[in-house]
Amino acid sequence: xxxxxxxxxxxxxxxxxxxxxxxxxxxxxxxxxxxxxxxxxxxxxxxxxxxxxxxxxxxxxxxxxxxxxxxxxxxxxxxxxxxxxxxxxxxxxxxxxxxxxxxxxxxxxxxxxxxxxxxxxxxxxxxxxxxxxxxxxxxxxxxxxxxxxxxxxxxxxxxxxxxxxxxxxxxxxxxxxxxxxxxxxxxxxxxxxxxxxxxxxxxxxxxxxxxxxxxxxxxxxxxxxxxxxxxxxxxxxxxxxxxxxxxxxxxxxxxxxxxxxxxxxxxxxxxxxxxxxxxxxxxxxxxxxxxxxxxxxxxxxxxxxxxxxxxxxxxxxxxxxxxxxxxxxxxxxxxxxxxxxxxxxxxxxxxxxxxxxxxxxxxxxxxxxxxxxxxxxxxxxxxxxxxxxxxxxxxxxxxxxxxxxxxxxxxxxxxxxxxx
Amino acid sequence: xxxxxxxxxxxxxxxxxxxxxxxxxxxxxxxxxxxxxxxxxxxxxxxxxxxxxxxxxxxxxxxxxxxxxxxxxxxxxxxxxxxxxxxxxxxxxxxxxxxxxxxxxxxxxxxxxxxxxxxxxxxxxxxxxxxxxxxxxxxxxxxxxxxxxxxxxxxxxxxxxxxxxxxxxxxxxxxxxxxxxxxxxxxxxxxxxxxxxxxxxxxxxxxxxxxxxxxxxxxxxxxxxxxxxxxxxxxxxxxxxxxxxxxxxxxxxxxxxxxxxxxxxxxxxxxxxxxxxxxxxxxxxxxxxxxxxxxxxxxxxxxxxxxxxxxxxxxxxxxxxxxxxxxxxxxxxxxxxxxxxxxxxxxxxxxxxxxxxxxxxxxxxxxxxxxxxxxxxxxxxxxxxxxxxxxxxxxxxxxxxxxxxxxxxxxxxxxxxxxx
Numbered sequence: 001x002x003x004x005x006x007x008x009x010x011x012x013x014x015x016x017x018x019x020x021x022x023x024x025x026x027x028x029x030x031x032x033x034x035x036x037x038x039x040x041x042x043x044x045x046x047x048x049x050x051x052x053x054x055x056x057x058x059x060x061x062x063x064x065x066x067x068x069x070x071x072x073x074x075x076x077x078x079x080x081x082x083x084x085x086x087x088x089x090x091x092x093x094x095x096x097x098x099x100x101x102x103x104x105x106x107x108x109x110x111x112x113x114x115x116x117x118x119x120x121x122x123x124x125x126x127x128x129x130x131x132x133x134x135x136x137x138x139x140x141x142x143x144x145x146x147x148x149x150x151x152x153x154x155x156x157x158x159x160x161x162x163x164x165x166x167x168x169x170x171x172x173x174x175x176x177x178x179x180x181x182x183x184x185x186x187x188x189x190x191x192x193x194x195x196x197x198x199x200x201x202x203x204x205x206x207x208x209x210x211x212x213x214x215x216x217x218x219x220x221x222x223x224x225x226x227x228x229x230x231x232x233x234x235x236x237x238x239x240x241x242x243x244x245x246x247x248x249x250x251x252x253x254x255x256x257x258x259x260x261x262x263x264x265x266x267x268x269x270x271x272x273x274x275x276x277x278x279x280x281x282x283x284x285x286x287x288x289x290x291x292x293x294x295x296x297x298x299x300x301x302x303x304x305x306x307x308x309x310x311x312x313x314x315x316x317x318x319x320x321x322x323x324x325x326x327x328x329x330x331x332x333x334x335x336x337x338x339x340x341x342x343x344x345x346x347x348x349x350x351x352x353x354x355x356x357x358x359x360x361x362x363x364x365x366x367x368x369x370x371x372x373x374x375x376x377x378x379x380x381x382x383x384x385x386x387x388x389x390x391x392x393x394x395x396x397x398x399x400x401x402x403x404x405x406x407x408x409x410x411x412x413x414x415x416x417x418x419x420x
Numbered sequence: 421x422x423x424x425x426x427x428x429x430x431x432x433x434x435x436x437x438x439x440x441x442x443x444x445x446x447x448x449x450x451x452x453x454x455x456x457x458x459x460x461x462x463x464x465x466x467x468x469x470x471x472x473x474x475x476x477x478x479x480x481x482x483x484x485x486x487x488x489x490x491x492x493x494x495x496x497x498x499x500x501x502x503x504x505x506x507x508x509x510x511x512x513x514x515x516x517x518x519x520x521x522x523x524x525x526x527x528x529x530x531x532x533x534x535x536x537x538x539x540x541x542x543x544x545x546x547x548x549x550x551x552x553x554x555x556x557x558x559x560x561x562x563x564x565x566x567x568x569x570x571x572x573x574x575x576x577x578x579x580x581x582x583x584x585x586x587x588x589x590x591x592x593x594x595x596x597x598x599x600x601x602x603x604x605x606x607x608x609x610x611x612x613x614x615x616x617x618x619x620x621x622x623x624x625x626x627x628x629x630x631x632x633x634x635x636x637x638x639x640x641x642x643x644x645x646x647x648x649x650x651x652x653x654x655x656x657x658x659x660x661x662x663x664x665x666x667x668x669x670x671x672x673x674x675x676x677x678x679x680x681x682x683x684x685x686x687x688x689x690x691x692x693x694x695x696x697x698x699x700x701x702x703x704x705x706x707x708x709x710x711x712x713x714x715x716x717x718x719x720x721x722x723x724x725x726x727x728x729x730x731x732x733x734x735x736x737x738x739x740x741x742x743x744x745x746x747x748x749x750x751x752x753x754x755x756x757x758x759x760x761x762x763x764x765x766x767x768x769x770x771x772x773x774x775x776x777x778x779x780x781x782x783x784x785x786x787x788x789x790x791x792x793x794x795x796x797x798x799x800x801x802x803x804x805x806x807x808x809x810x811x812x813x814x815x816x817x818x819x820x821x822x823x824x825x826x827x828x829x830x831x832x833x834x835x836x837x838x839x840x
Contacts, residue, residue, distance in 0.1 A: 016473055016477050019477065020477075053436055053500055054499070057439065057500045061503040062506055065500075065503045065506070067499075068514050068516070069500060072492040072495040072496045073492075075492040075495065080473055080474065080485075082482065082488075083474060083477040083481040083486070083489075084477045086482055087481075093485070094484075094485055099564070144519070145516075
């Protein structure tokens with residue numbers, strides 16, 4: 001039989017009734033003879049409340065104490081789920097990060113998972129016991145609780161799956177899988193039966209909120225097949241892993257070469273959380289970029305897209321870049337403070353921009369994807385303010401008002417619209 | 421300088437603002453140069469919510485999972501208090517039961533504390549760091565979280581105080597100390613500056629809700645001076661331990677011989693949570709008590725007061741006893757099921773009774789305390805339905821309607837009324 005790790009997020013365990021639903025998913029896989037480990041988040045809203053309390057206690061707080069507070073949420077869920085499973089006749093026990101232990105480094109609040117001891121888990125699997133594991137938390141080298149950062153339960157699940165050599169890691173969420181784009185914007189968006197790790201990685205970091213970026217990286221490195229699927233499906237009508245009908249319960253995130261009918265473009269992502277800043281007529285000389293981006297880096301502000309236009313007169317240049325919207329005001333004041341070193345003629349900016357990205361491993365072997373994109377957008381009168389590209393994605397920055405038009409245009413352009 | 425353990429209950433840490441108030445109490449003692457460990461409960465309401473969820477999950481649940489769930493409340497409080505203390509410039513760190521560890525037996529849900537390792541706590545005291553310790557929880561022999569039962573944080577505090585050899589354990593609560601009786605019933609009730617361990621033990625088990633019984637036992641065994649005091653006093657106007665004015669901040673629970681002006685009776689307690697059951701005309705022969713109380717013991721029902729009247733005819737007897745009110749219906753049905761063995765003529769009972777107790781170590785050396793009591797109550801027309809006595813207390817069972825009259829009468833009788 002197979003070995004599975006199932007992960008359920010906060011909305012899937014929001015109350016005891018939903019936890020019962022989760023238990024039925026677990027029971028289905030367990031009754032089919034599979035070894036099952038479940039990784040759960042805190043009940044929806046709990047972590048936000050705990051974070052809020054730490055902020056009320058002090059704006060600047062010890063990350064070790066923060067971790068102690070916020071890790072309490074998962075502790076509640078694993079106990080409740082274990083009780084519920086036992087009541088359904090499924091042997092189960094809860095495991096806290098420190099009990100397994102899931103060892104991490106000492107970066108409290110954003111810890112990285114190191115070694116996970118599997119002896120006890122394996123023993124319990126052999127005894128046909130389900131392991132109910134607290135996501136988001138681990139044990140630091142100082143014997144204190146660490147947490148992995150928001151959305152860290154996905155990473156916990158993948159790390160456990162890699163450690164116990166699971167056949168698949170199922171990420172149950174509130175959507176049916178990974179879509180070609182956000183179905184709330186484009187009704188003809190389609191669920192992707194499969195997507196390559198690298199595409200998923202780009203999707204995750206470019207605004208698709210389905211999976212935590214780090215969890216996808218880890219799945220890719222360890223070759224853990226990830227299945228993104230809905231926790232709201234009726235647990236009893238679904239087929240367990242390994243039985244016919246379970247081939248594509250959602251979206252399988254896997255190796256590129258396991259995808260037979262690879263499209264050139266797999267999906268369109270968009271992110272509204274970047275803001276644009278333009279420095280006008282800065283001297284076009286060596287060291288100018290450093291004088292702009294050095295102070296921003298020192299302030300801990302991540303700069304994403306950067307565009308520098310060659311100037312007409314050859315002595316000045318316009319420089320545009322993007323920063324996270326939440327850092328926009330701070331970035332503007334950092335730049336103003338550095339005015340004496342930068343010598344810009346004018347400083348403008350806007351939060352009314354959106355980054356739209358087309359993603360697909362097929363781009364590697366197909367030329368002209370970008371050209372086609374720019375042409376289509378131009379045809380719709382959409383002005384491109386900045387561009388960045390990688391091997392498998394092209395991102396553009398446009399006026400936020402054109403978001404839907406741009407996404408719909410590109411979705412049709414690359415043949416992603418569902419045909420009914 | 422001295423070493424102190426301060427304990428704060430749920431209402432004292434109900435929100436971040438109150439936690440800040442707690443931190444000011446801690447800071448006062450810390451700034452005076454004392455070593456300070458703080459033991460805290462979960463925020464008021466939290467534990468009830470967690471218990472409720474475990475019940476919703478399943479009426480019958482694994483006590484180990486129950487403990488995992490309910491121990492989460494204290495984890496939140498220790499983190500928040502540590503953050504708050506740090507923000508006030510007081511070095512502090514949180515300690516979970518498993519981190520110290522506070523070792524317990526494996527009686528999940530009602531565990532007993534065994535050994536507490538103190539090396540790390542002592543090291544941190546030497547570094548002038550406050551230890552913020554989760555009450556109510558420990559680490560079982562199976563490496564799982566245990567809890568000590570409701571009110572267990574008092575016991576945690578006393579156990580820590582005994583382990584680190586504290587000079588005093590201050591139990592901060594929502595009252596000013598221990599009173600001669602409940603001030604809500606008798607306005608002339610007085611705060612006792614001192615009370616003997618044994619008296620406090622009787623008070624605690626007879627209805628005074630100030631301290632958990634087990635914590636008093638443990639304080640008595642280890643000779644830990646306990647101070648019951650209010651957490652709602654302004655922390656900054658109080659004197660720290662060891663400074664003049666701190667002699668009697670509430671009630672000191674201590675050895676009998678440390679109390680100079682010992683009264684005959686120290687307090688009047690009353691408990692409404694017992695119910696009375698009477699078996700009429702049972703055969704007056706050996707083994708009859710066993711046939712009654714055996715089945716009750718098997719059902720896990722604690723019998724408290726027992727009165728057996730000698731019968732007029734010498735062949736039958738009336739037997740009256742009390743059980744906790746919550747077990748009343750169950751006890752009645754256990755007795756009915758055993759009717760064939762007991763052969764009673766009639767079975768009656770009432771939950772409309774109250775147990776009133778007078779307590780005082782001075783009784784040991786004074787005769788006539790009981791006679792005076794019965795006389796006074798008779799003078800008020802109060803019928804006594806059952807009596808139990810120990811060396812230092814007399815408890816009577818009366819009709820609940822006479823509670824206030826009886827308590828007021830006894831309070832005056834033994835000279836406990838405050839003279840203004």
